[in-house]
Amino acid sequence: MQVLADDQAADLIPDHDAYFADLAGYCSRGSRIARMSPEEFLKMKRASEKSFFEKHPEYQAIKSFISKSGTPDLFRDLELTEKMRAALLEIFELHVADQSVQ
Numbered sequence: 001m002q003v004l005a006d007d008q009a010a011d012l013i014p015d016h017d018a019y020f021a022d023l024a025g026y027c028s029r030g031s032r033i034a035r036m037s038p039e040e041f042l043k044m045k046r047a048s049e050k051s052f053f054e055k056h057p058e059y060q061a062i063k064s065f066i067s068k069s070g071t072p073d074l075f076r077d078l079e080l081t082e083k084m085r086a087a088l089l090e091i092f093e094l095h096v097a098d099q100s101v102q
């Protein structure tokens with residue numbers, strides 16, 4: 001992949017690492033996430049509402065080169081990141097639903 005789109009791929013890993021760290025920070029809160037302020041919940045939603053490729057459209061051209069067989073580590077990392085993102089969005093929706101019941 002690096003050979004195919006060297007200029008575009010140069011910052012892919014650092015950008016993904018920063019995106020992953022943002023999401024992982026919220027996931028690492030565990031049960032403390034329920035005690036976040038409304039402002040923190042909105043920040044969490046904003047951090048997780050866009051996929052990595054939606055947040056970084058500059059990498060769309062190389063997305064098709066990422067595969068389970070060709071780039072297994074990157075593929076796995078992106079898959080894990082997407083699962084974390086989906087979980088955070090689900091937590092946000094549950095929080096909103098819970099707030100509307102109270």
